[in-house]
Amino acid sequence: MSALVTVRDLRVSFSLGKRRTLEAVRGVHFTVREDATLALVGESGSGKTVSAMSILRLLPENAVVHPASRVEYAGENLLSAPAPRLRALRGREISAVFQEPMSSLNPVLTVGEQVAEVLRLHRRMSARAALERAAELLAEVGIPEPRARLRSYPHELSGGQQQRVMIAMAIANEPKLLIADEPTTALDVTVQRQVLELIARLRERHRMSVLFISHDLGLVGEIADDVVVMRDGVVRESGPVARIFHAPQDAYTKALLACRPRLEARPRRLPVIDDFMRGRTPPAAPLERPPAGAPVMQAKQLRKEFRLRTGLFASKTLVAVSDVSFDVARGRTVGLVGESGSGKTTVALLALRLLDPSAGEARLDGADLARLTPGRMLPFRRRIQIVFQNPYASLNPRRTIGRTLVEPMRIHGLGASESERYERARRLLEAMQRYPHEFSGGQRQRIAIARALAVEPEVLVCDEPVSALDVSVQATVLNLLLDLQ
Template identity: 45%
Template sequence: MAEEHVIVPTERLDRKQKPGRPVIDARNVAVSFKVEDGTVEAVKGVSFQLHRGETVAIVGESGSGKSVTARTIMGLLTKRATVSDRASIAYNGRDVLKFSTRERRSLRGDRISMIFQEPMSSLNPIYMVGSQIVEAIRAHKRVKRRDAEARALELLKQVHIPDPESRLRQYPHQLSGGQRQRVMIAMALANSPDVLIADEPTTALDVTVQAQILNLIRELQQRLGMAVILITHDLTVVRQFSDYVYVMQHGVVREHNTTEALFKEPKHPYTQRLLASEPRGSANPLPAKSPVILEGRGVRVSFTLKKGGFFNPEMHELVAVNDLDIHLRKHETLGLVGESGSGKTTFGQALLRLINTRKGEVSFDGEPIQNKTRSEMRPLRARMQIVFQDPFSSLNPRMSIGQIIGEGLVVNGLGTTKGERQDRIKEALVSAGMPENILSRFPHEFSGGQRQRIAIARAIALEPEFILLDEPTSALDLSIQAQIIDLLRRLQDERGLSYLFISHDLKVVRALCHRVMVMQHGNIVEQGPVSEVLSKPKTEYTQRLVRAAFQVAA
């Protein structure tokens, strides 16, 4: 409880080096939400200052109140939210919380802009990209449509989108994740704002694209003199891009300081824990002469795509996995890394016979499986399991935790009685770090990290020998990531598991894997021991991935 009573100063510790008035000066910001059984205090008395031309980072785990604080500045809270009467948010000396609805709307998107975490949910899918940027310009400026279109083209050029003229006439779904995020930045910069709020702008992006987006924001900031509020849980990004850091937990600012001072000497136990939770350590040594459990030779996966019109279609082959070889030993963790679209997940699913291969041989524990029928594969399914990236979409929301884990036992005929199956379910939950008394609860009642533990429990309940882990930590906070890594390491030691670990997070790969294979465009471009490949990458592509992951400078 001592943590709750640490008094954090409302003024910045470097205020003597910051002459002039802050562009944003927030004091005692407190926000509560009405829920079915009362109220939830999401933000409790937060104060912070932002000066022109600098980047302030607000960091903390999910549920810490970072995004609610940002939305309070923007005036984007739901009707169920209540902002405390004592709160004030001064923009250039004027309290925006006292603005009328009309004044707030004219400020939002003009002087203060925001980039959201998921651009696909922020861009309107039925309007072309150009129309949406034009709308953002004309909502605040009285300009002719032709001039607004010229400005939209200029903005797309500023954010370095390739072939900007054609992008104006495309729809959001026709762009990649990185291109959509660039469009969001273009819209946010449409009216040259004083303040840009970037709320987890790179969480869903590959490391190389993340580096490009962050470097782009910094370049535009320096050119336009903007102040930036960066909301993130990625400490590498914070260290590289911010000038000052506020650390939030449970709606409270636990600590704040200049970036250099905070990383050098964190004062609060929570900050120390957060900094210590970056993926660390390395895989335990592999037993000598460990036999091969999974092997693929010349594995090829391709898809036939149709181009052209209805009456004159052209068919062409897209090769997703190009004649690849792989071997995985018992007790080994093999990392499969690369950018989105490199073929990692397709390769992994082909090895488990979840999708069909065009050619090649796949063996599990010395037994060829590439020509087995679905019924012939069934006895092997308990021995080969998979944990997906998003546990919420892979756990049936209508089934209880007991039913979700028990279903695999029933299907595979494991456990002769209901009581025996219940014991196996409870044992799997405890092994995955979850209490055994949650069998009647449902997936929506758990956090992201807890749901991922349940997904792991479902896999290990069948006592497999091999688990395919497809981006199992990418959507999780750093401290939860560290817990899942420790859990996977412990389960591997206790049960002798072998993992194929698919990821684009090289920090996690370094902490968990023995070997790594780097994929690009369906090919393996480099492979070897983790320590060797990540410290001395040979190919230019791997060098770029490593730079982006550990230095955020691609």
């Protein structure tokens, strides 16, 4: 197969002010072959997304690309292409699907309007013809009742359906290259597989190439023909997917493969990348569980119904949770597992009384939380805390980390003074004066955990706290939770 896109000696740095620069990508080379899938693999901060977005020149204003760098496509260097050429190229010959569809989809436009807009921009279609083609595209990517969904808004779709809409927009003009930037990271396992199979089918049907960006080598093994492994802005290893998986040469590639947890092993601690790189991974050992105490939390036949408006005067009832019961013993961990839409998050919100049950009981130390007045509920709020899936959405972007940690202590009356609360927060976490956007995803999740622990809860509810993190960062956060327990 001949080369479709070749990246040569790519060097990208970011100006941080006060004469400081960050070298994000340092001398990267790779080739995307025609009708093939190339996977860029690495942890957060490895430079894989910057490398991929350089192809379309979708980089922040403070990015500086070295003049010797080249991105060769159809005989031209895209890094020096004029702006009109890039506008014609984006979405027509080279398209992209990003990690978080709700950050890319316009919340005030219907799905049909957004898919049709791509067609009208590049193909000069009429509004009616574009909507007809949009319905066909939604059907092609597997969205049920595509004509009805044309009138839906993004928030009315599930995460998997939102990502399918993004894929429909990306393939609308039959591009030669599809850049998929971690398109399945925050989706559950079943939906991940469906999206991967969809991308593979579309690649064959439309005879396009795919540049697939991921931190998960397991996913890469299912979809890629070639693999490029990156760390700290450089390529550590590259080659056909079979060789990378069965005969890796670089220590970092071996560590990435080895740190994926396996169901048949139950080590005391989950392996992380740095352990493998330093050759100090502890051997697996039987997990010693503390003896189970009396239940601190109980759910008894929980049921939750939601009324959904289906018309001006019509509505229907959606049963989100039905007859769910479980006990959480003191000092033990209970896992609640299911696909998106199975009701597990609703159960967690019922257990915290962030939602009131339609029937059943959620008890903490024998007290039925649904029967407590707001005044009597406040002491129980301190005893049970939650860590949400997306820390960037749950942390206030306008508050420093110090204020974020002190607020729950102030509400629940912990600490004799404000200075004592700030000292307690400082012990929980350094970097008190920084804001959430200044941290990585793993660091933000640690901050969310620190906030939950600030009031010394007896029960910690973790709602998919690591689903959007790299495999090794997942292990680090889960090890932290084990240590804290």
